Amino acid sequence: MPATAARRPFHPPQISPSPFPHHPGSLLGVEDLTLESLNHILARATALTNQDPLSRDRILAKRRVALLFYESSTRTRTSFELAAKALGCDTTLVSSLSSSIEKGESLKDTGLTIKALGAEAIILRHNSSGAPWVLEEYTRLPVLNAGDGMHEHPTQALLDLRTILAHLRPGVADVGPDTLAGVTVAITGDILHSRVARSNMLLLPRLGAQVLLCGPKELLPGLAAGAGPGVTIERNFEAALRQSQVVMMLRIQAERLAGLQLDLEQYKASYQLTGDRLRTLAPQAIVMHPGPIIRGLELTAGVADGPQSAILEQVANGVAIRMAVVERALTAGTTGGRA
Amino acid sequence: MSTLLVRNGHLVDPGAGVDAVKDILFKDNRVLEIAAPGKLKQLNGATDVQSIDATGLVVAPGLIDIHVHLREPGQGYKETIATGTAAAAAGGFTAVAAMPNTAPVNDSAEITRWMQSPERGAQVRVFPIAAATRGSKGETLNDYAALKSAGAVAVTDDGHPILKDSVMRETLAAASRVGLSVIQHAEDTRLTQGASMNAGPAAFKLGLRGMPAEAESGIVERDIRLVTELREARAHLHVAHTSTAAAIAAVRQARRNGLRVTCEVAPHHFLLTDEHVGCYNTHYKMNPPLRSAADRDAMIEAILDGVVDAIATDHAPHAMHEKEVEFDRAPNGITGLETALGLCLRYLHGDLKMPLGRVLSLLSAQPAAVLGLKGRGTLAVGSCADAVIFDANAEWTYRAAEGKSKAKNTPFDGWTMQGKVRWTIAEGRVAYSSPE
Numbered sequence: 001m002p003a004t005a006a007r008r009p010f011h012p013p014q015i016s017p018s019p020f021p022h023h024p025g026s027l028l029g030v031e032d033l034t035l036e037s038l039n040h041i042l043a044r045a046t047a048l049t050n051q052d053p054l055s056r057d058r059i060l061a062k063r064r065v066a067l068l069f070y071e072s073s074t075r076t077r078t079s080f081e082l083a084a085k086a087l088g089c090d091t092t093l094v095s096s097l098s099s100s101i102e103k104g105e106s107l108k109d110t111g112l113t114i115k116a117l118g119a120e121a122i123i124l125r126h127n128s129s130g131a132p133w134v135l136e137e138y139t140r141l142p143v144l145n146a147g148d149g150m151h152e153h154p155t156q157a158l159l160d161l162r163t164i165l166a167h168l169r170p171g172v173a174d175v176g177p178d179t180l181a182g183v184t185v186a187i188t189g190d191i192l193h194s195r196v197a198r199s200n201m202l203l204l205p206r207l208g209a210q211v212l213l214c215g216p217k218e219l220l221p222g223l224a225a226g227a228g229p230g231v232t233i234e235r236n237f238e239a240a241l242r243q244s245q246v247v248m249m250l251r252i253q254a255e256r257l258a259g260l261q262l263d264l265e266q267y268k269a270s271y272q273l274t275g276d277r278l279r280t281l282a283p284q285a286i287v288m289h290p291g292p293i294i295r296g297l298e299l300t301a302g303v304a305d306g307p308q309s310a311i312l313e314q315v316a317n318g319v320a321i322r323m324a325v326v327e328r329a330l331t332a333g334t335t336g337g338r339a
Numbered sequence: 340m341s342t343l344l345v346r347n348g349h350l351v352d353p354g355a356g357v358d359a360v361k362d363i364l365f366k367d368n369r370v371l372e373i374a375a376p377g378k379l380k381q382l383n384g385a386t387d388v389q390s391i392d393a394t395g396l397v398v399a400p401g402l403i404d405i406h407v408h409l410r411e412p413g414q415g416y417k418e419t420i421a422t423g424t425a426a427a428a429a430g431g432f433t434a435v436a437a438m439p440n441t442a443p444v445n446d447s448a449e450i451t452r453w454m455q456s457p458e459r460g461a462q463v464r465v466f467p468i469a470a471a472t473r474g475s476k477g478e479t480l481n482d483y484a485a486l487k488s489a490g491a492v493a494v495t496d497d498g499h500p501i502l503k504d505s506v507m508r509e510t511l512a513a514a515s516r517v518g519l520s521v522i523q524h525a526e527d528t529r530l531t532q533g534a535s536m537n538a539g540p541a542a543f544k545l546g547l548r549g550m551p552a553e554a555e556s557g558i559v560e561r562d563i564r565l566v567t568e569l570r571e572a573r574a575h576l577h578v579a580h581t582s583t584a585a586a587i588a589a590v591r592q593a594r595r596n597g598l599r600v601t602c603e604v605a606p607h608h609f610l611l612t613d614e615h616v617g618c619y620n621t622h623y624k625m626n627p628p629l630r631s632a633a634d635r636d637a638m639i640e641a642i643l644d645g646v647v648d649a650i651a652t653d654h655a656p657h658a659m660h661e662k663e664v665e666f667d668r669a670p671n672g673i674t675g676l677e678t679a680l681g682l683c684l685r686y687l688h689g690d691l692k693m694p695l696g697r698v699l700s701l702l703s704a705q706p707a708a709v710l711g712l713k714g715r716g717t718l719a720v721g722s723c724a725d726a727v728i729f730d731a732n733a734e735w736t737y738r739a740a741e742g743k744s745k746a747k748n749t750p751f752d753g754w755t756m757q758g759k760v761r762w763t764i765a766e767g768r769v770a771y772s773s774p775e
Contacts, residue, residue: 128665129546130619151546226540
C-alpha cells in the first residue's frame with residue numbers, strides 16, 4: 001500500500017447536545033442549573049426555612065414524592081423526606097432491599113411502577129453513575145439526583161454552597177460569577193470515588209471560587225485537574241491548608257476501593273485534618289464534611305466537634321436546600337418556564 | 340443453474356486492478372466472464388438470464404466482515420444467523436466471519452458445522468471462527484485440525500482474551516501448524532475490572548471506571564513478542580478491533596520486522612471518541628471502548644497509511660431491554676453491518692479523500708486475505724459470484740428501526756450515510772435489493 005498519510009481535513013461527527021433534563025424540574029447534575037435557577041433555589045431555601053410550618057405544609061399538600069434508594073443513606077434520605085413532608089407531600093420510600101429490585105426488576109420498570117402508583121417526582125440514590133439519566137429517560141418525571149455512584153451529588157453541592165455563603169458572604173442575596181472570588185476551597189481525600197467532590201468542583205468555580213484538590217495519586221488521578229476551570233491539584237495537604245478558607249474533608253470510600261490497597265497510617269500522616277494542622281495552618285477556615293465522618297481517620301474527633309466545624313450546619317442546610325429543589329421539581333413547568 | 344448478468348456497471352475491483360465500466364456474467368456461483376459493455380461472448384444463446392442494469396452504479400466485490408457476532412447458537416433473542424446475515428446483505432456484505440462467544444461457546448466441529456447448515460437460513464456466507472480454548476476459558480487448546488476441516492477459518496477467545504503467555508504461545512504454534520490464524524481481542528482484563536469506558540478525563544467526569552489504553556497495547560505487545568519467538572513457524576496473529584495509538588504502533592513495528600501480524604479497525608473507533616458517551620448513552624458502550632481523540636486520529640492515520648488490513652464492524656446485537664439500563668450494567672457492543680459501507684464512504688472516501696478502490700479493498704480484498712478466504716474479495720473470472728452494487732453518490736439516512744438486524748443498538752441511528760446499496764449478490768443469487 002502506498003503511504004498517503006498526509007493529513008487531510010477530517011470533519012469528525014459532532015457530539016450532539018444533551019437532551020437532558022427532559023423535565024424542567026429535574027436536578028440530575030449541577031451543570032443543569034443556570035445562575036438564575038441557582039439563585040432561585042438559594043432564595044427559596046431561605047424563604048421556606050423562615051416560613052411558618054403550618055402554612056408551608058400547604059405548598060405541596062398531598063403531592064406524591066417517591067424516594068428510591070439503592071444505597072444506604074442517613075442524611076440525604078432523611079433530609080429529603082423531611083423536606084418533602086415540610087411542604088405537605090406524601091412520601092414513600094422504596095429501597096433496594098425489601099422491594100422487587102431484589103428480585104431483579106430493572107430501574108426502568110421500577111421507575112414506571114412508581115410512576116403508575118402516582119408519584120409525581122422521584123428522588124434517586126443509586127450506586128451506578130448515570131442512573132438518574134436512565135430513570136428520567138424512561139419515566140419523564142422530574143428526577144432529583146440524591147447521589148449516583150461516583151458521579152454527582154448535586155444537592156450536597158448546593159447545601160455546601162449555602163453553608164459557605166453563610167460563613168463567608170453573609171447577607172449576599174444574589175450569587176454571580178464573582179461572588180466567591182478570592183475564596184479557596186481545599187477538597188481533600190478520596191476524590192476519585194467522590195460524587196460530592198465532582199459536584200462541588202463543577203459548581204463552586206462558577207461563582208469564582210478556586211478549588212484545590214488534595215490527596216494521594218491512588219485517590220486523586222492527575223487528570224482530575226482537567227475537570228473544569230478553577231480546579232487545580234495540590235498534593236501537599238499543608239500547602240493546601242495554608243491557602244484555604246474552606247477545608248472540605250472526604251471519607252475514604254471503602255465500598256468503592258475495588259481492591260485498591262491503601263496504607264491508612266501513611267494516609268493519616270499526610271492527609272488527616274488534626275487540631276494542630278488546623279490551628280497553625282488554617283486558623284480561620286471553616287471545616288466541612290459531607291458525612292458520614294470516620295473520626296480518627298480523615299479528621300480527628302476534636303476537629304469534627306471543634307469551633308471551626310460546620311459539619312452539622314451542613315446537615316441542617318440539607319433540609320433547606322432539599323425543600324427548595326422538591327418545590328422546584330413539582331412546580332417547574334406548571335408555573336411557566338424553568339424556575 | 341442460474342445465470343446472472345450485471346450490465347454497464349462501473350466495476351471497481353481493487354484486488355484485480357480493474358476500474359472501468361463492464362458487463363459481468365455470473366454462472367453457478369462463479370464469475371464467468373467480464374467484458375466491455377455489450378461485448379460478452381458467452382452470453383450467446385443463454386436463456387433464463389436474470390439481468391441487472393447497473394448503469395451509473397458501482398459494482399464491487401461483495402464486502403467481507405471478519406468480525407461479527409451472530410448470537411447463534413443460544414442467543415436468538417438478540418440476533419439469529421438468518422437476521423444477522425440479512426443485515427449483512429443489506430449492508431453490502433456477502434460473507435461474514437462469526438465469533439465463537441455463543442451459548443454454548445463454539446469450540447467444537449459440531450457447532451461449527453451447525454452454524455453453516457442450510458437450516459440456519461443464512462442470506463450470505465458464514466465463516467465460523469472457532470474458540471481457541473475449550474469454553475474460551477484460556478486453559479486447554481481445542482482440536483484445530485478438526486475445527487478447520489469443519490469449516491472454521493480462524494481461532495479466537497474473543498471477549499475472553501488469552502492472558503497466560505504459555506497458552507497463547509501454544510495457541511499460535513498449534514494454529515500455524517494447521518494453517519489457521521489466531522485472532523486476539525487484546526485486553527488485559529486484570530486492568531479493566533469493573534470498567535465500562537475508556538480511562539481518561541471523560542470517565543473521571545462521568546464517575547465511571549476506565550479501561551486504560553495499556554490494557555490493550557500490553558497484550559498486543561506480548562502477543563507480538565510471542566509471534567517473534569515463533570517466527571520460524573510463521574504464526575499469524577490478527578489483532579481484533581484495534582482502538583489505541585499504542586497498539587497500532589506495535590502492529591506497525593511488527594510489520595516492519597516482517598512478522599505476520601495483521602489488524603482490523605471498526606468504524607466507531609475511527610469516528611467516535613469517549614466524549615460521545617455524553618449522558619450515559621449505552622449505544623456508545625462497547626469493548627474496546629471509544630477512546631481519546633488522539634487514539635481516534637491514530638486509527639485514521641493507520642487506515643490512510645496502510646497499516647490497517649481491514650475494516651471490521653464487531654457487529655454485536657443486543658436486545659433493547661438489555662441496553663435500557665444503567666451504563667455500567669449494560670452489555671458491550673453495537674450493531675455495524677448496515678452502517679459500515681455508508682460510514683466508510685462518507686468519511687474515508689468523501690471526507691478524507693481515500694480512493695474508492697482502497698476503501699473497498701479494506702472491506703473486501705484485504706479482509707479476505709487476512710483470513711485466507713479463497714475466491715472471495717475479488718471479481719476476477721473464476722472467483723465467487725459475490726458482488727455489491729451501489730450508488731456511490733447517493734446520500735441517505737440510516738433508520739435503525741427499519742434495519743434488517745433484530746437489534747437496534749447503534750449510535751448511528753439517524754446519521755447521514757453515503758453510498759446506497761442497490762443489490763447484493765451472494766454466491767450467485769440476489770440476497771438483497773432495494774428500490775431506488
